[in-house]
Amino acid sequence: MKRKIAILAVLGLLLSPVMQAADTIVKPGSVSIWQARRTIKAAEYSSERYKMGHKGIDRKSIHFTPDTLEFDTSDSKAGRKYFQLDLKTVESMYAKCHGSSMFYCDLKDEKGKSIPDDSPLGLIWGQGPWSGLCNIPDAKCPDDRIRETTRTAQAFVDAISRLRAFANDSGTPLRNFTQQAAAWRALASKPQIPDQVREQRLMAEDAVKNKKPEEALGYYEVGLELYPTWPKGYFNAALITGELGFYEDAIEHMQAYLELAPNAPDAQAAQDQIVIWRHKAKQ
Numbered sequence: 447m448k449r450k451i452a453i454l455a456v457l458g459l460l461l462s463p464v465m466q467a468a469d470t471i472v473k474p475g476s477v478s479i480w481q482a483r484r485t486i487k488a489a490e491y492s493s494e495r496y497k498m499g500h501k502g503i504d505r506k507s508i509h510f511t512p513d514t515l516e517f518d519t520s521d522s523k524a525g526r527k528y529f530q531l532d533l534k535t536v537e538s539m540y541a542k543c544h545g546s547s548m549f550y551c552d553l554k555d556e557k558g559k560s561i562p563d564d565s566p567l568g569l570i571w572g573q574g575p576w577s578g579l580c581n582i583p584d585a586k587c588p589d590d591r592i593r594e595t596t597r598t599a600q601a602f603v604d605a606i607s608r609l610r611a612f613a614n615d616s617g618t619p620l621r622n623f624t625q626q627a628a629a630w631r632a633l634a635s636k637p638q639i640p641d642q643v644r645e646q647r648l649m650a651e652d653a654v655k656n657k658k659p660e661e662a663l664g665y666y667e668v669g670l671e672l673y674p675t676w677p678k679g680y681f682n683a684a685l686i687t688g689e690l691g692f693y694e695d696a697i698e699h700m701q702a703y704l705e706l707a708p709n710a711p712d713a714q715a716a717q718d719q720i721v722i723w724r725h726k727a728k729q
Contacts, residue, residue: 478667479620480687480695482608483510485601488692489574503573512621513613519569531566533613536606541576541599549580549587551599567606576602619674627705630675639676643669647679659686670699677706681716688719693727 477485487510491503504526507518515531539561543551553561553571561568571577578595580587612618619626630636639647646669653662666683670676684699700720704713 477604477608478664478671479608479612480667480698481664482605482612484692484695485605486515486570486609489576491573492575503569510609515566515570515609517566517570529566529569531570533606533609536567536610539603539606541603543578543592543596543599545580546586547582547584549578549592549595551577551595553577553599553602571602574602618671620671623674623702624705626675627702630706631708639669639679640673643673643676643679646672650682654686659690662686663690674702675706677703677710680706684716684719688723691726693723696723697727 487505487508489505491505502520504518504520507516509516513533515533517529519527519529521527538556539553540556541551541553543549553568553576555561561571563569563572575598578591578598580591580595612620638644646665650662650665650669653659653665663683663686666679666686670679670683673679680699680703684696684703687693687699688696697720700716700723704710704716707713710716
């Protein structure tokens with residue numbers, strides 16, 4: 447276990463590709479369901495609006511179910527309030543990033559209308575880093591600020607779009623993982639992983655060799671969505687998420703590994719690692 451962790455130890459994080467053009471329409475890309483949740487939950491949410499009497503999101507309150515995104519706001523006048531975003535009913539969306547001396551992104555629905563600021567989706571967008579803002583009077587915003595603002599908006603659109611797709615896909619294998627795990631354990635002879643999952647594994651292993659942990663994690667998690675009864679996929683994804691500090695996902699992945707392989711030789715070491723991650727998650 448320790449040796450495998452050492453192999454997967456990394457020096458830095460992989461940055462997602464960025465889009466460089468101003469006046470850009472940012473449409474959904476593809477990310478794993480775990481990456482989508484991490485994107486929303488790991489963001490820094492501003493407290494400036496709270497100081498001015500508006501709602502501020504408590505990041506620790508953000509919670510996901512297969513069908514909802516839930517969070518609390520703190521309001522200097524009204525106090526704490528619970529919000530729930532029904533992911534099944536979220537409309538198609540995009541971000542329009544534009545400007546020169548002032549560059550920022552607007553969140554639009556498929557008809558081109560701005561998402562209301564006081565809606566659950568509008569609150570997540572407005573309180574997070576997603577819209578960005580570069581305001582330099584009489585000068586063009588630097589290209590790196592434009593790229594970062596557009597990249598961040600892209601991350602939000604990708605995340606919400608993936609969460610919506612997951613909520614509306616009743617047939618996704620991840621929704622009945624416990625039953626699938628039990629059926630897989632009962633098989634006398636375990637099947638080989640499908641070719642498309644093997645491809646994800648090869649790309650993940652190559653990314654690990656090249657010290658690109660987030661890229662490797664993306665490949666492993668896509669493979670797990672395609673084929674949830676893949677013990678080694680969960681194990682390796684758990685180690686990488688743990689190394690990157692995503693402890694909740696590390697615990698979830700390792701628990702899935704143990705559900706599939708409860709009698710594995712490293713089962714006790716895996717249990718011990720979960721204890722460590724739980725402790726770190728509280729810090």
